[in-house]
Amino acid sequence: MLVVDDIRKSFPGAEAPVDVLRGVSLRLDRGETLALVGESGSGKSTLLHLVAGLDRVDAGRIAIDGADLAQMGDAGRARLRRSAVGLVFQQFNLIPSLKVADNIAFQARLAGRHDTAWTAELTERLGLTAHTAKYPEELSGGQQQRVAIGRTLAARPALVLADEPTGNLDSDTGARVLALMLDLVAETEAGLLMVTHSERVASAMGRRVTLEAGQAI
Amino acid sequence: MNRAALMALVSHWRRRPLQLLTLVLGLATATALWSGVQAINAEARDSYDAAAQTVAGAGAARLVARGGQGITREDFAVLRRAGWPVTPVIEGRIDTPAGPMRVTGIDPFTLGPGMLGGAESSEATEIAYDPAFLTPPGLILAAPETARALEGGTGEGTASSDATPDKVLREAEGPERAELPPVRAVAGLAPGTLVVDLSVAARLLGNAAPTALILTGPVPDLEDHADDDRGAIGGPIGGRNGEPVGGPGGDTLADLAPGLRLQTPQGNADISRLTDSFHLNLTAFGLLAFAVGLFIVRGAVGLAFEQRRGVFRTLRALGLPLRRLLVLLLAELLILAVFAGLLGVALGWLLASALLPDVAATLRGLYGAEVAGTLTLSPAWWLSGLGVAVAGTLLAAGASLWQVARLPVLAPAQPRAWAMAGVRGAWLQAAGALALLVLALGLGLWGRGLVAGFAMLGALMLGAALCLPLILRGALRLGARGARGPVAQWFWADTGQQVPGLSLALMALLLALAANIGVGTMVASFRLTFTGWLDQRLAAELYVSSTDPAEAGAMRDWLAPRTRAILPIVSTGVTLGGRPGELYGVADDATYRDNWPILTGLSDLWDQVAAGQGVVINEQLSRAQELAPGDTLPVAGEDWQVAGVYSDYGNPLPQVLMGMDAFATRYPDITPARFGLRLPPGDAPALADALRDRYGSGVEIVDQRALKAESLRIFERTFTVTGALNVLTLSVAGFAILTSLLTLAGMRLPQLAPVWALGLTRRRLAMLELGRAVMLAALTALAALPLGLALAYVLLAVINVEAFGWRLPMHLFPLDWLRLFALACLAGAVASLWPARRIATLPPGELLKVFASER
Amino acid sequence: MSVDRRLVLTGLLTLPVTARAQGFAGLGTGARGYAMPRPGPFDFPADHGPHPEFRIEWWYVTANLRDAAGRDCGVQWTLFRSALAPPGAGPEGPWAAQQAWMGHAAVTTPEVHLSAERLARGGTGQAGASVQPFGAWIDDWRLTGPTPDRVEMVARGDAFSYALTLAADGPVVPQGEGGYSVKSAAGQASRYYSQPFYRAEGQLRLGDAAVQQVSGTAWLDREWSSQPLAEDQSGWDWFSLNFDSGEKLMAFRLRGEGAPFVSATWIAADGTPTPYGGTALRIAPLREAAVAGRQVPVAWSLALPEKGVDIRVEAVNDAAWMTTAVAYWEGPMRISGSHGGRGYLEMTGYD
Incomplete structure (x- = not known):
C-alpha cells in the first residue's frame, strides 16, 4: 500500500543544505504496523511529513495505493490527506474553535464518509462521551490525544501516520492511549506508521525501521 | 537603571516594527484627520469673521433711503458727526467686455480696518488708500480671476496671462459703455465684483448716489428701537456704562436723517448659519475619525503591553520599582505620541491644504462666504494637534497602564493573548x-x-x-x-x-x-x-429689484402686460418674540398657495393671510416661541393669529408673512421695489434682457434657474x-x-x-x-x-x-x-x-x- | 507744533502705507499747482479757517492738565488736511475726494497712553473747518466755538473720551519771522501761528472709570504749507513749553544728514515773540527709553542762554506712542532746572 523508494530530502542550513533523508526506502501494507525509530534529527518526522503529503521529496518516490505523491499538486495532496491518510501529532493539534464532537467528526466529514454510528462508537470507546460538548482546551492531555486519535480513525484512513502520539503524556496514560490506538487501527485494517523514541512503544509494533543520519539501517 | 530598563522595554518595538508602525500610523492618521478638519474650520471661521465686516457684506446692518431720493452727502455727514459709524457704498451693475459685473463703490476713509475683502484685506485696504485709487481715473480692484477676465475681454485665452497690476483695460466695446479705469488684481475679493472708489462708482453708474450707508460698528441702542419703523434709534454713542463725555445727545435716526431707514441684515442673504451647519458636519467627522484612530492606537498599545508582560515581570523581579516602570512606560508612550502627533499634524496640514480649495469653493459659491484658499498656520493649531495626540494616546493606553500597575510580580510569564479576553x-x-x-x-x-x-x-x-x-x-x-x-x-x-x-x-x-x-x-x-x-421659495421665474423706488412703479406698469403675475416683495424690520426679526408683505397669489414650503397650518391659511386675519411664521420663530397654528403672536403692537408655519432654512432671524393689504395699511411708506415675476420659464431670458435694455444698471435681475443651478x-x-x-x-x-x-x-x-x-x-x-x-x-x-x-x-x-433652530427632515x-x-x-x-x-x-x-x- | 514729516511729504492718503511712501514720493515732493507760503501779515479771521490752495494744513492742540487729585495728564487733538490734487485739477462730482482729512486724539496719564484716529474724504462735510463760527471737526470730534478764543474740544477713542473748554488768556502768536517759519537751510517754509494761552477745563474719562474733572493749559498750533521739508530730513523733535513764570518756548530740531536745523520762539508772558535760529538754542537728548520696539529719547536738556534758560524736560509717561497709521511719539512733559513748568513733545522719525 505504502511504498517509499529511495527518497531524499534536504533543508537549507546555516552554511550548506542539511541532508535530512539520504535514500530511504520502506514498504507498509494494510493491517501492518511499523515503528520508525532513531535519534533526534535522524529524519523520522520529515519522513512522516513527506509520506503525509505535507512536503515534497527532493528525489525518490512515495506512493500510496499506487498513487505517486510527486505527481500530485497541492490540491491532490490535500485530497490524499483528507481521504487516505490520518495524522496523529505529539502536540495533538486539535482545532481549538471546534467542540470535541466536531473535532472528532471533522476529518470524516472532510473526507465525505462520516459514519455517525462509527463516530459514536469511537467516542464511546475513547472514553470521550462525557466531553463531546467541551472545547479542546478544557481537556487533559490524554483526553486531547484521544480526540486526535478519534478524529483520525473516524475517517477510516488507509494509512495512519503518528508522530510520538504518547510523547506528551505520562507513561500510564500513554500506555492506555497506545493500546487503544493499536486496537482501533487493527479493527479498521489501516496501516500504521509511527515515529517514536520509545523502545516500549516500538516493541508494540509489528516491524521497525531505524533511521540513522538520514538512512535506514 | 532607567536607561537599561527603557532599553529593555523599547527593544520590543525593534523586534516588532509592524506594531510600531501601526501605533504611529494610527495615532498620526487620527491626529491628521482631526487637526485637518480643525484647520479647515478655523480657516473658514477666520474668513467669516472678516467677511462679516466686509463692506456690503450680508451680515451688516445698513441705512437705506426711505423715499425716492438717494442718500445725500448731508445725511452721511450728519450721521458721522453724530458719531454714527456709517460708511457709504454705491452698488450697481455695469456691462463690461467680460459680461455684466457688480460694482461696489467704497469710501476707504470710513471703511474701517479689515472691511475690504475679508481675510486678505490688508492688500486691498492698502491699495484703497492709494491716491491712484481715489483720484481720476481711479482704479478697479477685483479678484484675480475677475481681473483676468476683464483684461482678457471675454475671459478667454487668459490662462497664461498673469494678473499684473495696472493693466489698462482694453477699450470696452459698444458706445454706451462707460470707460473703465485700470484694473488691479487683489486676492480675497469676491469674484465678479469690481471695487472702486465711491466717486468712481458714482461716475460709472451715471452720477449715482450711495445706495446705502453701512454700519461698521455697533449702535448700542439699536435693538431697543428696532421695531419702531420710524427708525427711532437712540443715542449712538456709548452704552449705559461708560457713556463718553461730550458725546452728542441721543439723537434718533429720525432726528438726524429722516429720509433714511434702518435695514437689518437680510435674512435669506445671511446664510452664515448654514455654513455653521456645514462645519458642524466636518467637526463631527473629525471627531469620529479621531475616535476611529484611537481604536487602532488602543489595539496596538494593548497588544504591545500584553506581549511584554514577561518583560515587565522580569524587570520588576530584577528590582525595578513599579512606579519607575510606569513612569518609563509613560515616557515611552509620550515620546511615541509626540512623534506621531507631529507627523499627524503635518499630515493634517496636507489634508487641509488639499481639501480647502473645495471647501472654499463650496462656501464661496453656496453662501457667498469668502474663505481664503490657502492655510495660515498658527502655533496654537500645531500645539492643539499635538495635545490631542498626547491626550488620545493616554486615553488609549490608560487601561493597559492600569493593568501593568496591578500586575503581580509573580504573574505567569506566559503572555496570555490579549485578544482572548476572558468572559468577565x-x-x-x-x-x-x-x-x-x-x-x-x-x-x-x-x-x-x-x-x-x-x-x-x-x-x-x-x-x-x-x-x-x-x-x-x-x-x-x-x-x-x-x-x-x-x-x-x-x-x-x-x-x-x-x-x-x-x-x-x-x-x-x-x-x-x-x-x-x-x-x-x-x-x-x-x-x-x-x-x-x-x-418652493424661488417659485417665480425672475426676481427684479429697482434701486430707485420711484422707478419701481413705472417698471411695474411696464411689466404688467408682459408677465403672468407680478409679486411685489416688501419687508421691514420688527421685533418678534423679543428678537429682531423681519416682516414681509405677500400678495394673494397662487404662487404662494401652490409653492410656499408650509410645514403645518390651518386649512384656509392663505385665505386668512390674504384677508389680513392671520400671519404665517417661519419654523425658527415657531420653535423659539413654541407657537403652533391657531396661537397668537404680537407683531408690531397687534396680536395676530398664527395661520401656518413654513420652513426657512438658512435664516437666523424670526420671520412673519402678512397679507399685502394689511402690510400696506400699516406701513404706507414702504413701497415695493422688489418683484417676483411669473411667466413661462422659456420667456424669462428675453424679458431679463428687455429689462436690462430698458432700465440699465438701475435694476437688478436674478434668474431663478441660474441661481438654482449654481x-x-x-x-x-x-x-x-x-x-x-x-x-x-x-x-x-x-x-x-x-x-x-x-x-x-x-x-x-x-x-x-x-x-x-x-x-x-x-x-x-x-x-x-x-x-x-x-x-x-x-x-x-x-x-x-x-x-x-x-x-x-x-x-x-x-x-x-x-x-x-430648524429641523431637517430625514431622507433615506x-x-x-x-x-x-x-x-x-x-x-x-x-x-x-x-x-x-x-x-x-x-x-x-x-x-x-x-x-x-x-x- | 507740527506733524510727521512723511505726512507732509506724501500726503495723508499714503500714510497708512508707510512701505509705499517712497513709491509715491513723486506726489509728495512736488508742490506744483499749489500756493506757496510767503512772508507777510496774517489775514484774521480768514486765516483761522482752511487754506485749500495749500497742500497741507493742521489744527493741533495739546493740553497739559491735572485731575482733582493733582496728577499730571495730557490730551492731544489734531486735525490734518491734505489735498489730493491742486485746486481746480481735482476730480469732480459730489463724492470726489479732493481733500483728505485725518484726526488724531490721545490721552496720556503717568500710567496709560491711549490714542485714536479718524479719516475722512473731503467735500462731504464729515470733516472740515470753518471761520465763522470757528470750527474744525471730523466725525463727532470737534474743536468748535464762536471764535478761536473760546472753543470746545471733544474727542473719543475706544477706551477714552474727553470734552474740554478752552479759553484764551492771551493773543495769537506768530511763529518764525512774523508767521513765516523756515524749515530748512534750503528755504522750505510754512505759515505758522500758535495760541499758547488757553486755559483748559473739562471732563476726561478713561475706560469704564468715573468721569474726572481736569484743568490746566492748552496750546493750539496752526500751520499750512505746500512745501515739503528737505529731502534728507528724517524726523524731528518739537517742543511746546509753558513755564510757571507765564513765559513760553516753542522749539524744534529737524534731524537730517548734517547738523540738525534748530528753530525756536521765545514767547513773553504778554505774548511778544522773539524768534531764535541757528545756535542760540541747544537741544540734546539725556535719556532714552524703549518704546514700541525702538529707542526714543524721553528726557532732554534745553538751553537758551540769552533768556537764562537751562532746563531738563522729561516725559510724564515714556510710553506716549501714537499707534496711529503712521506712528510717532507725542506726550506731556515736566520741566525742571532754571525754569519749572510743563509742556508737550512730539518726536518723529525714530524708526
Whole structure:
C-alpha cells in the first residue's frame, strides 16, 4: 500500500543544505504496523511529513495505493490527506474553535464518509462521551490525544501516520492511549506508521525501521 | 537603571516594527484627520469673521433711503458727526467686455480696518488708500480671476496671462459703455465684483448716489428701537456704562436723517448659519475619525503591553520599582505620541491644504462666504494637534497602564493573548455598552442644549462600538448553527474566535461606517431639502429689484402686460418674540398657495393671510416661541393669529408673512421695489434682457434657474469634501483591520496548520481567511446601518435644532447604503489580501514547525 | 507744533502705507499747482479757517492738565488736511475726494497712553473747518466755538473720551519771522501761528472709570504749507513749553544728514515773540527709553542762554506712542532746572 523508494530530502542550513533523508526506502501494507525509530534529527518526522503529503521529496518516490505523491499538486495532496491518510501529532493539534464532537467528526466529514454510528462508537470507546460538548482546551492531555486519535480513525484512513502520539503524556496514560490506538487501527485494517523514541512503544509494533543520519539501517 | 530598563522595554518595538508602525500610523492618521478638519474650520471661521465686516457684506446692518431720493452727502455727514459709524457704498451693475459685473463703490476713509475683502484685506485696504485709487481715473480692484477676465475681454485665452497690476483695460466695446479705469488684481475679493472708489462708482453708474450707508460698528441702542419703523434709534454713542463725555445727545435716526431707514441684515442673504451647519458636519467627522484612530492606537498599545508582560515581570523581579516602570512606560508612550502627533499634524496640514480649495469653493459659491484658499498656520493649531495626540494616546493606553500597575510580580510569564479576553471582560464590556446606551437615551429624552446633544452622540457611538463584539458573536453563532459541512462549521467557529482579536479594528470600522452613513444621510437630506426648498421659495421665474423706488412703479406698469403675475416683495424690520426679526408683505397669489414650503397650518391659511386675519411664521420663530397654528403672536403692537408655519432654512432671524393689504395699511411708506415675476420659464431670458435694455444698471435681475443651478453645482462640490473624508475614514478603518490581521497572523499558524494537515490546501485556507475578513466587515456594516441612521437622526433632529433652530427632515438613501456595504466588504477584502496571500504562499516548512516534535 | 514729516511729504492718503511712501514720493515732493507760503501779515479771521490752495494744513492742540487729585495728564487733538490734487485739477462730482482729512486724539496719564484716529474724504462735510463760527471737526470730534478764543474740544477713542473748554488768556502768536517759519537751510517754509494761552477745563474719562474733572493749559498750533521739508530730513523733535513764570518756548530740531536745523520762539508772558535760529538754542537728548520696539529719547536738556534758560524736560509717561497709521511719539512733559513748568513733545522719525 505504502511504498517509499529511495527518497531524499534536504533543508537549507546555516552554511550548506542539511541532508535530512539520504535514500530511504520502506514498504507498509494494510493491517501492518511499523515503528520508525532513531535519534533526534535522524529524519523520522520529515519522513512522516513527506509520506503525509505535507512536503515534497527532493528525489525518490512515495506512493500510496499506487498513487505517486510527486505527481500530485497541492490540491491532490490535500485530497490524499483528507481521504487516505490520518495524522496523529505529539502536540495533538486539535482545532481549538471546534467542540470535541466536531473535532472528532471533522476529518470524516472532510473526507465525505462520516459514519455517525462509527463516530459514536469511537467516542464511546475513547472514553470521550462525557466531553463531546467541551472545547479542546478544557481537556487533559490524554483526553486531547484521544480526540486526535478519534478524529483520525473516524475517517477510516488507509494509512495512519503518528508522530510520538504518547510523547506528551505520562507513561500510564500513554500506555492506555497506545493500546487503544493499536486496537482501533487493527479493527479498521489501516496501516500504521509511527515515529517514536520509545523502545516500549516500538516493541508494540509489528516491524521497525531505524533511521540513522538520514538512512535506514 | 532607567536607561537599561527603557532599553529593555523599547527593544520590543525593534523586534516588532509592524506594531510600531501601526501605533504611529494610527495615532498620526487620527491626529491628521482631526487637526485637518480643525484647520479647515478655523480657516473658514477666520474668513467669516472678516467677511462679516466686509463692506456690503450680508451680515451688516445698513441705512437705506426711505423715499425716492438717494442718500445725500448731508445725511452721511450728519450721521458721522453724530458719531454714527456709517460708511457709504454705491452698488450697481455695469456691462463690461467680460459680461455684466457688480460694482461696489467704497469710501476707504470710513471703511474701517479689515472691511475690504475679508481675510486678505490688508492688500486691498492698502491699495484703497492709494491716491491712484481715489483720484481720476481711479482704479478697479477685483479678484484675480475677475481681473483676468476683464483684461482678457471675454475671459478667454487668459490662462497664461498673469494678473499684473495696472493693466489698462482694453477699450470696452459698444458706445454706451462707460470707460473703465485700470484694473488691479487683489486676492480675497469676491469674484465678479469690481471695487472702486465711491466717486468712481458714482461716475460709472451715471452720477449715482450711495445706495446705502453701512454700519461698521455697533449702535448700542439699536435693538431697543428696532421695531419702531420710524427708525427711532437712540443715542449712538456709548452704552449705559461708560457713556463718553461730550458725546452728542441721543439723537434718533429720525432726528438726524429722516429720509433714511434702518435695514437689518437680510435674512435669506445671511446664510452664515448654514455654513455653521456645514462645519458642524466636518467637526463631527473629525471627531469620529479621531475616535476611529484611537481604536487602532488602543489595539496596538494593548497588544504591545500584553506581549511584554514577561518583560515587565522580569524587570520588576530584577528590582525595578513599579512606579519607575510606569513612569518609563509613560515616557515611552509620550515620546511615541509626540512623534506621531507631529507627523499627524503635518499630515493634517496636507489634508487641509488639499481639501480647502473645495471647501472654499463650496462656501464661496453656496453662501457667498469668502474663505481664503490657502492655510495660515498658527502655533496654537500645531500645539492643539499635538495635545490631542498626547491626550488620545493616554486615553488609549490608560487601561493597559492600569493593568501593568496591578500586575503581580509573580504573574505567569506566559503572555496570555490579549485578544482572548476572558468572559468577565466581555460582560464588563457589555455592561459598559448598556450604560452608555442608557446614558445616550437619557440625554436624548431629557438633555437640553448643544453640549447634551454632542454628549449623546458620543455615548451612542461608543456604546454601540462596545456592543459590536457581542453582536458579532451572536451573528456568528447563528451562522454556525446553519452551517453544513465541516469546513463551513470550522469557518464559523474559527471566525468567532477571531472576533476578540479583531474587535477593536472592527469597532473602528463600525464607527467609520456609521459616520459615513450618518453624515452622508445628513448632508444628502440637507441637499434634498435645500433644493426642494429652493424650488418652493424661488417659485417665480425672475426676481427684479429697482434701486430707485420711484422707478419701481413705472417698471411695474411696464411689466404688467408682459408677465403672468407680478409679486411685489416688501419687508421691514420688527421685533418678534423679543428678537429682531423681519416682516414681509405677500400678495394673494397662487404662487404662494401652490409653492410656499408650509410645514403645518390651518386649512384656509392663505385665505386668512390674504384677508389680513392671520400671519404665517417661519419654523425658527415657531420653535423659539413654541407657537403652533391657531396661537397668537404680537407683531408690531397687534396680536395676530398664527395661520401656518413654513420652513426657512438658512435664516437666523424670526420671520412673519402678512397679507399685502394689511402690510400696506400699516406701513404706507414702504413701497415695493422688489418683484417676483411669473411667466413661462422659456420667456424669462428675453424679458431679463428687455429689462436690462430698458432700465440699465438701475435694476437688478436674478434668474431663478441660474441661481438654482449654481446652488446645486456648488452643493456637489460639498460632496467632494465629505466624500474625501468618507474615503479617508474608511481607509483608516481598513488599515486597522489590516494591521490587526497581520498581528494575528503569527498566532494563526497553530490554528491553521492542523486544518491544513487534515486536508485543506493553503489556497483554500487563504480564501477562507479572505472570506472571514469580508464577512466580519459585512456584519459590521450591517451593524453600522442602524447606528448610522441613529447618528443622522441625532444630527438632523437634535443637533440641528439646538444649533440653528430648524429641523431637517430625514431622507433615506438605500443605494448609498449598498455602496457603502460594498465598500466595507472591499475594505475587509483589501485588508486581508496581504495576510491571505501570505497564507497561500506559506512554505510548508513554516506550517510543519507547528507539528515538529523534535524541538 | 507740527506733524510727521512723511505726512507732509506724501500726503495723508499714503500714510497708512508707510512701505509705499517712497513709491509715491513723486506726489509728495512736488508742490506744483499749489500756493506757496510767503512772508507777510496774517489775514484774521480768514486765516483761522482752511487754506485749500495749500497742500497741507493742521489744527493741533495739546493740553497739559491735572485731575482733582493733582496728577499730571495730557490730551492731544489734531486735525490734518491734505489735498489730493491742486485746486481746480481735482476730480469732480459730489463724492470726489479732493481733500483728505485725518484726526488724531490721545490721552496720556503717568500710567496709560491711549490714542485714536479718524479719516475722512473731503467735500462731504464729515470733516472740515470753518471761520465763522470757528470750527474744525471730523466725525463727532470737534474743536468748535464762536471764535478761536473760546472753543470746545471733544474727542473719543475706544477706551477714552474727553470734552474740554478752552479759553484764551492771551493773543495769537506768530511763529518764525512774523508767521513765516523756515524749515530748512534750503528755504522750505510754512505759515505758522500758535495760541499758547488757553486755559483748559473739562471732563476726561478713561475706560469704564468715573468721569474726572481736569484743568490746566492748552496750546493750539496752526500751520499750512505746500512745501515739503528737505529731502534728507528724517524726523524731528518739537517742543511746546509753558513755564510757571507765564513765559513760553516753542522749539524744534529737524534731524537730517548734517547738523540738525534748530528753530525756536521765545514767547513773553504778554505774548511778544522773539524768534531764535541757528545756535542760540541747544537741544540734546539725556535719556532714552524703549518704546514700541525702538529707542526714543524721553528726557532732554534745553538751553537758551540769552533768556537764562537751562532746563531738563522729561516725559510724564515714556510710553506716549501714537499707534496711529503712521506712528510717532507725542506726550506731556515736566520741566525742571532754571525754569519749572510743563509742556508737550512730539518726536518723529525714530524708526
